[in-house]
Amino acid sequence: MPDHRETALIKAAEYREKQAPLILGIESSCDETAASVVRAGREVLSASVHTQIPVHRLYGGVVPEIASRSHTERIGSVVRDALDKAGVTLEEIDAIAVTYRPGLIGALLVGVSYAKGLAFAAQKPLVGVDHITGHIAANYITYPELEPPFMCIVASGGHSHIVRVDGYTDFTLIGRTRDDAAGEAFDKVARAMGLPYPGGPELEKLARGGDPEAFRLHTAFNEGEGFDFSFSGIKTAVVNILHNAEQKGEEVNRADLAASFQRAVTDALTIKSVRAAREYGLGTLALAGGVSANTALRDRLQRECERYGIRFCRPDMRYCTDNAAMIACQGHYEIMAHDPSPLSIDPNAASFLQMM
Ligand code: KG4
Ligand code: ZN
Numbered sequence: 130m131p132d133h134r135e136t137a138l139i140k141a142a143e144y145r146e147k148q149a150p151l152i153l154g155i156e157s158s159c160d161e162t163a164a165s166v167v168r169a170g171r172e173v174l175s176a177s178v179h180t181q182i183p184v185h186r187l188y189g190g191v192v193p194e195i196a197s198r199s200h201t202e203r204i205g206s207v208v209r210d211a212l213d214k215a216g217v218t219l220e221e222i223d224a225i226a227v228t229y230r231p232g233l234i235g236a237l238l239v240g241v242s243y244a245k246g247l248a249f250a251a252q253k254p255l256v257g258v259d260h261i262t263g264h265i266a267a268n269y270i271t272y273p274e275l276e277p278p279f280m281c282i283v284a285s286g287g288h289s290h291i292v293r294v295d296g297y298t299d300f301t302l303i304g305r306t307r308d309d310a311a312g313e314a315f316d317k318v319a320r321a322m323g324l325p326y327p328g329g330p331e332l333e334k335l336a337r338g339g340d341p342e343a344f345r346l347h348t349a350f351n352e353g354e355g356f357d358f359s360f361s362g363i364k365t366a367v368v369n370i371l372h373n374a375e376q377k378g379e380e381v382n383r384a385d386l387a388a389s390f391q392r393a394v395t396d397a398l399t400i401k402s403v404r405a406a407r408e409y410g411l412g413t414l415a416l417a418g419g420v421s422a423n424t425a426l427r428d429r430l431q432r433e434c435e436r437y438g439i440r441f442c443r444p445d446m447r448y449c450t451d452n453a454a455m456i457a458c459q460g461h462y463e464i465m466a467h468d469p470s471p472l473s474i475d476p477n478a479a480s481f482l483q484m485m
Contacts, residue, residue, distance in 0.1 A: 133472055137254040141224065141469045144254065150223040151215075152464070153247075154457025155208065157240030158232025158260050159286070160191050162203040163453035166215035166222070170461030171273050175214035176447070176454040179203045186326045190316070197235035204243045211453070219251050224469070226460020229257035230477035231287065237476035245472050254469035256460045260451075261288055261480045262300070264417040266459035267444035267452070275442060280411045282402035283482075284426070285418030286312035286327075289398070290482050291356050291405045294415070297462035302485040303405050304356025311394055312420045314360035318367050318390050322383055332387050333423055339388030344370065346389050351397035356405050363393045395426040403433045415442040422449035 144150045149169045156163040160181040166174040181199045185191045227244035248255035277294045289311045291304035319328020350359050374381040406414040434441035
């Protein structure tokens with residue numbers, strides 16, 4: 130068997146020369162086992178996902194050990210399904226991209242180990258992808274002509290960051306949450322309201338019938354100078370309203386409270402990210418991460434961007450939450466710009482943004 134590193138470097142160079150290279154993406158950072166085949170970085174040939182949500186719902190949140198075990202059980206069939214749906218063989222794949230950070234370490238380990246095994250056995254270049262950069266890349270799938278530079282607001286279960294996308298593999302951190310991530314706040318508030326996991330989409334449904342002006346939950350910090358956010362104060366305010374009402378034996382209008390919470394979070398994300406785009410002179414603002422599936426946030430950002438003549442981009446609904454097409458897409462740009470990853474690459478619980 131030839132040395133893998135040498136072959137990987139040669140095949141990565143061939144990848145860059147090809148007209149329509151094929152990349153297989155693998156994602157297992159949290160509670161979705163996913164695989165996807167993408168052509169020339171932007172054309173999705175297949176996107177297979179096995180979600181573990183029904184299992185974790187029984188416990189009210191993701192149970193890491195159950196997640197790892199389920200990834201182990203499913204990863205082989207999900208990868209096979211993605212190859213079959215794309216109508217290609219493993220031999221025809223030109224490179225393999227895998228999420229190696231951030232996420233649950235045991236869950237990441239399953240995808241990374243599987244991708245390493247596949248890359249070694251099939252003698253393909255391997256590229257480790259940061260999950261957050263994958264979420265940003267989901268926009269390239271929806272907007273085939275989108276190119277950096279642009280401003281991006283990343284809002285997921287673990288992250289809320291304003292990132293300047295200077296190039297496909299070049300990012301500058303502009304702002305971040307000082308405490309909870311936006312998705313985390315959605316999930317915790319939903320839980321306090323007795324809604325099932327994952328709370329974000331459930332809370333959005335409840336908020337549809339509510340008055341967003343009923344409770345004023347905005348904080349001075351989120352409306353002030355700078356580009357950092359804070360969501361834990363808004364979350365605590367909601368919990369206190371529920372608690373006080375319960376103690377007094379009063380009924381709270383849950384739809385109004387959900388709508389008011391959603392309004393406070395979407396206002397903060399919108400105000401700061403649009404201001405960041407304007408202050409840095411960027412004509413495009415993109416939205417990324419699981420919370421990008423929130424229609425109120427999409428609409429609010431769209432309106433605010435229109436007001437300032439900024440182009441607003443957000444991924445198609447199916448690429449908002451965790452998927453492997455976005456990992457394959459970012460993997461393409463990583464391999465275009467850098468040497469492939471060594472087979473010794475290790476999973477890491479933290480994102481590069483947390484290290485900035
Ligand atoms: O990106 P993602 O799928 O996983 C992480 O990388 O964290 O994001 C999941 C997060 C969860 O917190 C979930 O509640 C939130 O995104 N989310 C939503 C919506 N859909 C997913 N939050 C608000 N509204 C939604 N429609
Ligand atoms: Zn994610």
